[in-house]
Amino acid sequence: MRIIFISSECTPFIKTGGLADVVGTLPPALAKLGLGITVIIPKYSRIPQEYREKMEHIAEFYVAMGWRSQYVGVDRLIMNGITYYFADNEYYFKQDYVYTSGDFETERFCWFCRAAMEIMSRLDIVPDVLHLNDWQTGIIPMLLTEQYRSDPRWARVKTLLTIHNLRYQGLMNPLLVNDMLGVGQNALERSEYYCNFNALKAGIIYADMISTVSPTYAEEIKTPMYGETLDGLLRTKDICGILNGIDISSYNPWNDKALASRYSKNSLTGKKKCKRALQEQLGLNIDEDIPLIAIISRLTNQKGLDLFEMVIPGLMDLGAQIVVLGMGDEHFEQRFSAMQAANSERFCFRAEMNDTLARRIYAGSDIFLMPSAFEPCGLSQLFALRYGSVPVVRETGGLADSVVPYNRFTRKGNGFSFRNYSADELYNVSKYAIELYNNDKIAWQELMIMGMSCDFSWKRSAGLYRDLYFKICS
Numbered sequence: 001m002r003i004i005f006i007s008s009e010c011t012p013f014i015k016t017g018g019l020a021d022v023v024g025t026l027p028p029a030l031a032k033l034g035l036g037i038t039v040i041i042p043k044y045s046r047i048p049q050e051y052r053e054k055m056e057h058i059a060e061f062y063v064a065m066g067w068r069s070q071y072v073g074v075d076r077l078i079m080n081g082i083t084y085y086f087a088d089n090e091y092y093f094k095q096d097y098v099y100t101s102g103d104f105e106t107e108r109f110c111w112f113c114r115a116a117m118e119i120m121s122r123l124d125i126v127p128d129v130l131h132l133n134d135w136q137t138g139i140i141p142m143l144l145t146e147q148y149r150s151d152p153r154w155a156r157v158k159t160l161l162t163i164h165n166l167r168y169q170g171l172m173n174p175l176l177v178n179d180m181l182g183v184g185q186n187a188l189e190r191s192e193y194y195c196n197f198n199a200l201k202a203g204i205i206y207a208d209m210i211s212t213v214s215p216t217y218a219e220e221i222k223t224p225m226y227g228e229t230l231d232g233l234l235r236t237k238d239i240c241g242i243l244n245g246i247d248i249s250s251y252n253p254w255n256d257k258a259l260a261s262r263y264s265k266n267s268l269t270g271k272k273k274c275k276r277a278l279q280e281q282l283g284l285n286i287d288e289d290i291p292l293i294a295i296i297s298r299l300t301n302q303k304g305l306d307l308f309e310m311v312i313p314g315l316m317d318l319g320a321q322i323v324v325l326g327m328g329d330e331h332f333e334q335r336f337s338a339m340q341a342a343n344s345e346r347f348c349f350r351a352e353m354n355d356t357l358a359r360r361i362y363a364g365s366d367i368f369l370m371p372s373a374f375e376p377c378g379l380s381q382l383f384a385l386r387y388g389s390v391p392v393v394r395e396t397g398g399l400a401d402s403v404v405p406y407n408r409f410t411r412k413g414n415g416f417s418f419r420n421y422s423a424d425e426l427y428n429v430s431k432y433a434i435e436l437y438n439n440d441k442i443a444w445q446e447l448m449i450m451g452m453s454c455d456f457s458w459k460r461s462a463g464l465y466r467d468l469y470f471k472i473c474s
Contacts, residue, residue: 002036004125016098026462043089161207166376174195174197214401245460301373369430391416
């Protein structure tokens with residue numbers, strides 16, 4: 001069976017968030033199951049030179065985009081058994097950013113969706129299943145249904161649309177969409193959203209199957225609270241929730257070269273060395289016994305940082321050190337910078353995207369906070385568990401599916417959680433975690449080991465995706 005992933009991001013080439021991690025790590029896991037896997041993404045100027053110089057230019061042609069005739073270059077790179085195609089057009093993707101807004105963003109991804117379809121047609125690599133990801137590829141099921149089905153090669157092709165984050169839907173000017181793609185009034189009306197064209201809605205309507213990145217999120221988005229105004233439509237669809245996995249060979253504290261010392265669930269000594277090294281690097285008081293709390297996140301309210309902001313003083317009163325790594329809303333960046341200036345030996349904020357530092361924080365921290373308002377899956381809690389940093393999370397989306405609350409009577413669980421979106425609940429459960437850390441070292445070590453023993457590799461989830469592909473095609 002041939003599967004083609006189409007996405008706006010894919011590690012190690014281009015990344016702004018978890019979408020890239022999934023599209024970069026799921027295909028190799030599927031290839032190990034015997035599926036033929038191909039990936040198509042735009043050729044951004046930000047793709048590192050080490051990969052650009054290995055690409056082979058294999059085709060070029062022009063596509064009609066309304067009155068425009070736009071260039072499509074096709075570069076190919078085969079790596080780790082996966083074939084990657086890069087859709088090249090410098091007018092749309094030479095900029096130093098990955099995403100923008102307005103009519104130019106509409107043009108960019110209308111072009112990309114058309115280019116992807118034409119690349120597959122002209123290279124004769126039409127698959128059994130198109131695995132599409134988020135709004136940037138939501139137009140493709142519509143193009144397939146409205147324009148490509150008459151070609152016998154496309155007659156039996158099925159589409160799976162994975163929603164990584166329902167909040168981002170790709171609202172576009174419908175006149176511009178029709179001008180560029182010529183999809184017709186019926187398609188525009190079906191995908192209408194408050195006088196806009198909604199690219200994600202189009203994908204939901206036209207795709208053969210919808211999936212999300214965790215079972216809980218698949219049910220949450222059918223409700224008004226989490227449905228981002230599309231809950232009514234989503235309740236009419238068959239939605240499959242499959243929890244994301246991580247690359248456990250890359251994220252492994254036993255062989256991670258970013259760390260000051262290696263360690264494992266069977267030999268935890270090195271974790272204290274990692275904590276000391278992190279404290280030294282960030283200018284915190286060096287104390288291996290003080291609880292060190294970490295957040296690695298985009299700085300937005302979605303991530304529960306408004307709750308976190310309210311409990312910072314209380315957590316420091318409990319004796320904790322706090323490390324925050326991330327970029328985002330100006331309010332949070334200013335607030336956390338001010339906290340660091342006033343408490344530099346106990347609070348550290350780094351406004352950057354730094355994978356090496358992130359790995360050191362996972363390894364050096366004791367407690368990892370994710371008090372998200374909603375979380376389709378979340379990968380940070382999986383990385384934290386892998387590195388023995390005990391997560392404190394709100395029970396939503398993939399956080400609820402991956403973090404089992406600790407039970408002090410049975411001594412089972414791998415973290416701590418709270419249900420309501422409340423600063424009081426976040427503080428109380430964090431206080432409970434800090435008290436256990438301070439007062440019962442044996443229980444805390446058991447908790448770390450249980451987390452590090454969890455299998456969040458792609459092995460199980462890849463099998464579920466394989467079964468889903470065959471179900472769609474049956």
